[in-house]
Amino acid sequence: MNAIELRDVRLALGGRIILDDVSLAVGAREFVGVLGPNGAGKTTLMRAILGLVPPGHGTVRVLGRPAARGNPAIGYMPQVRSGIANLRLSGWDFVAAAVNGHRLGLPIPGRQGRAEVDRVLDLVGARDLARRPLAETSGGERQRLLLAQTLIGRPRLLLLDEPLISLDPHHQRAVVELVKALQADLDIAVLFSAHELNPLLGAMDRVLYLGNGQAALGTVDDVITGPVLSRLYGSEIDVVRLRGRIFVMSGSHDMEHDEHRHDDGAHAHDQHRHTHHASHA
Amino acid sequence: MTVRTRTISIATRTMPAMLDYDFMRNAFAAATIVALLSGTVGYFLVLRGQTFAGHALAHVGFTGATGAVLIGVAPLWGMVAMTVAAGIGMGVMGERLAQRDVAVGLVLALALGFGLLFLHFYTAFASQATALLFGNVLAVDVRTVWMLLALGVLSLAALAAISRPLLFASLQPELAEAKGVSLRLYAVAFLAIVALATAECAQIVGVLLVFTLMVGPGAAAQRLTGGIAAGVALSAVLALVEAWGGITLAFYTDWPASFWITALSAAVYLPTAVRTRLA
Numbered sequence: 001m002n003a004i005e006l007r008d009v010r011l012a013l014g015g016r017i018i019l020d021d022v023s024l025a026v027g028a029r030e031f032v033g034v035l036g037p038n039g040a041g042k043t044t045l046m047r048a049i050l051g052l053v054p055p056g057h058g059t060v061r062v063l064g065r066p067a068a069r070g071n072p073a074i075g076y077m078p079q080v081r082s083g084i085a086n087l088r089l090s091g092w093d094f095v096a097a098a099v100n101g102h103r104l105g106l107p108i109p110g111r112q113g114r115a116e117v118d119r120v121l122d123l124v125g126a127r128d129l130a131r132r133p134l135a136e137t138s139g140g141e142r143q144r145l146l147l148a149q150t151l152i153g154r155p156r157l158l159l160l161d162e163p164l165i166s167l168d169p170h171h172q173r174a175v176v177e178l179v180k181a182l183q184a185d186l187d188i189a190v191l192f193s194a195h196e197l198n199p200l201l202g203a204m205d206r207v208l209y210l211g212n213g214q215a216a217l218g219t220v221d222d223v224i225t226g227p228v229l230s231r232l233y234g235s236e237i238d239v240v241r242l243r244g245r246i247f248v249m250s251g252s253h254d255m256e257h258d259e260h261r262h263d264d265g266a267h268a269h270d271q272h273r274h275t276h277h278a279s280h281a
Numbered sequence: 282m283t284v285r286t287r288t289i290s291i292a293t294r295t296m297p298a299m300l301d302y303d304f305m306r307n308a309f310a311a312a313t314i315v316a317l318l319s320g321t322v323g324y325f326l327v328l329r330g331q332t333f334a335g336h337a338l339a340h341v342g343f344t345g346a347t348g349a350v351l352i353g354v355a356p357l358w359g360m361v362a363m364t365v366a367a368g369i370g371m372g373v374m375g376e377r378l379a380q381r382d383v384a385v386g387l388v389l390a391l392a393l394g395f396g397l398l399f400l401h402f403y404t405a406f407a408s409q410a411t412a413l414l415f416g417n418v419l420a421v422d423v424r425t426v427w428m429l430l431a432l433g434v435l436s437l438a439a440l441a442a443i444s445r446p447l448l449f450a451s452l453q454p455e456l457a458e459a460k461g462v463s464l465r466l467y468a469v470a471f472l473a474i475v476a477l478a479t480a481e482c483a484q485i486v487g488v489l490l491v492f493t494l495m496v497g498p499g500a501a502a503q504r505l506t507g508g509i510a511a512g513v514a515l516s517a518v519l520a521l522v523e524a525w526g527g528i529t530l531a532f533y534t535d536w537p538a539s540f541w542i543t544a545l546s547a548a549v550y551l552p553t554a555v556r557t558r559l560a
Contacts, residue, residue, distance in 0.1 A: 050459040070461025078455035083330075090507035094452060097509075101449030102461045104442050107509055133507050149453070 001064045003028045003157045003189035004049055008058035011041060011048050018044045020213040021058070026191065026206075028063070028156070031183050032217070033200040034193035036210035037233065042193040043079065045210065046159045049191070050076060063156055070102060075150030075158045080165060084134050084142070091130035091137060091145045092117060098152045120151040123186075124178060140171035147178065151186075158183070158190045164199055172199045179203070197224065198245050224248070299532050304419050308538070311421040312524035314433040315485045316494060320520030322440060322478040323499030324513045325471065329451045334371060334472060335495040338479040339488040340389040341367040346413050346483075347399035356413065357428055360480040368476030372469030416487030416539040418528060429481055436477040443470055448509065485524065486539045493539075494520050497546035504553040519549055 004026040011019040018041035026032050034042050047053040048060050051069040060067040062074065084094065099113040109117065121127045126144045129137060137145070143163055150158055160179065164172045176192075180203040183190045194200055197207070201220065208217045209224070211232030216223045223229075224246055229237040233250065240247040247254055299305050326335055342360040349359020400410050412420065421429075440447075450457040450467045458464055475495075482491040502516035527542030534541075 047459075052459060069459065072460075074459070076456055076459045078453070084452065087328075088503055088505075088507060089452075089509070089512075093507065093509050097449050097452045098456060098460070100445065101453075101457055102446055105445045106441055107445040107448045131507075149456070 001028055002026060002061075003030065003063060004191070005061040006058065007061075009048070009055045009060055010057035011044050011053060012056050013041075013044055013053070017213055019210070019215060022215045023058075024208070024215060024217045026189060026208075026217075028189055029183075029187055030205045031180060031190045031192065031203060033197070033204040033207045034191055034210065035195075035197055035207060040210040040212075040232075042210060043161055046076070046161055046191065046193070049157075049159060050074060072153050073156045075152070075155035077146050077150045077158070077160045077163060079161045080139075080142070080146070080163075085139075086135055088133040088135055090133055091126065091141075092121070094134055095121065095130060095145055095149045095152070098149045116152060120148040121145075123151055123182060124148045138171075139167055140174060143167065143171070143175055144178070147175075147182075151182070154186075156188050158188060158192075160190065160192045162193050162195070164194050164196070169199070176200060176203045197248070201244070201246065220246070299529070303423075304421075305528070305532065307421045307423060307426050308418045308528050309525065310426045311429050312418060312485055312528055313521065314426070314429045315481045316520035316524040317517050318433045318436055318478050319482045319491075319494040320498045320502075320517035321437060321513055322475055323495040323497075323520070324502055324516040325440070325444070325447060325451065325499075326475060327496060327499040327503055328448075329471070331472075331475070332492070332496045332500075334368075335475055335479055336492050337371070337385065337389055338364045338367055338472075338476050339483055339491040341392045342476075342480055342483055343396040343413060343488045344392045344399070346488075347396040347403070350409075351399045351403045355428075356409075357425065357480065357484065360483060361432065361477065364476035364480045365473050368472035368474075368479075369469055372465070372472040375465060375468055412487070413483070414487050414489050415537065416483065416485050416490060418485045418524075418538045419531065421484060425484065429484060432477055432481055436474050436481075439470070440474050443467060447471055486542055490539055490543055493543045493546040494524065497550045498523065501550045501553045504556070523549065 002025045004024075006022055006024050009019060009022045010017065034045070036042055044053055048055060049062055049067055051067040051071065062071060087094070096109050096113065096117045097107065099109050099116055118127065121130050124144045124147050126141070126148055129141050130145060130148075134142065134145075147160075147163070150160070158179075163175055163179070167175065176199050179190060179192060182188075191208075192200065192204065197220075200207075204220075206218055207220050207223050208215060209229065209232055211229075212234045214232055216228050216232060224239055226237055226239050229239065229248060235250055238249045240249055300309070323335070326332055342364040345359040345361070345363025346356035347359070348363070349356050396413075411417075446457065446462045447467050449460070450462050450464050454464055478495065479491050482494050486493055498519035499516045501519055502512045506512040506515055523542055523545040526545050527538045530536070530541040531538035
């Protein structure tokens, strides 16, 4: 059984078509990196898999069933919000908020709930750091707590939305290795979106590249090529390989680094000479 | 050592005297109910970053209270009706309201303006304006205490019922939404509870000072604790101590109880803010 199946899917957000007529399948034990320029639909695709964005057309199936809200088989890490970084709340209590979080009642976990929180914290090696207030954890440590939270309820599919954002290369590597180890140990599927390809090389089984309303899913060698990416970006793209690293270039620009820098919402895109940025939401 | 025994002997001699008065017993009973409710609701209000909502609802409540008097209804009911309606409205508007400081500010000023107009029409009531604005806990009667108790129990029961999904939605909204929690539903339900707490709180410290019991204890508790249950409990206890302390100090100094409650609330919160800033 596949973890994710999209058949002729069209996704629109506020009248803008994000994905058009996309069909693909992700296996039950696959680690898939999701890449593409800002606004290409990485988050929207995840929200469609979660059943939060209904497809305008086509079907989305998750683990053999139509995508629906509240699917306990999916673990989800939304993009990091700065809000939690100021809380004095302990990491343990933060993670525990997701235990049966959808059910009415008091937010005091029982013995089973406490055991579940300890289990997921052990999986990511965060048992000790979870005692500290969130305000006293680093970005990398918070990322591990958020990852632990996605594992509550033993999901079969993890959707991780930009877990590497605002982490330095050292911590990026640590997060990727941790996710890879979890994916292999727990035998689950992972969709891992990122701005840069290189941190994911070696960890991912296949890459899903989004752009221009289209999607390309395949091995890195099949997808990260000049012709495929030129189609997805809608402009001439060169792929340069250097000592095991891959650079996606438009003219003399490193596309992925461009995207990364623009992520703080500085909308310099208007004057930008690259047309693909126009799709940025 | 001698100093300590003397303090105790004064306390044992004067405490019965303070509680001999009916109005003092009513004041303590009302303050207990309101403080436990405000402290508990306030913890979630601070956690959700909605402290301004408490302040705003109180302003609107003033219109309700004065309007109620004008048509011959108890001010508490007018306040409850207005704050709950406004709370639900704010919950439904949600995010759209957050970026409209000017519009919200104008509506709040308008609410106080209408309150003033209603007072103007009902001149006999004008002397009560200060009590509504700044509270007068020493004037609470037994009937009001019972009404406060009924509303307080209702609000706390409702909060207890929704607290788990509310907490989840407050800390991890996108994840909660994905897990089937309706963010809108809990935003509305919570603001309705905040509205009831605000109306209750205004009976003690008045509409202008609800911040002091709704926000001060919750904010201090969040700086002092790392757990949810401990934080909520501490917030309620701090509110209780501040309210009781304020009434006691008012009894001995003859200064307004509301002043002492604001003073104690600030005295508790400010050191915790400095402490975490320095840490």
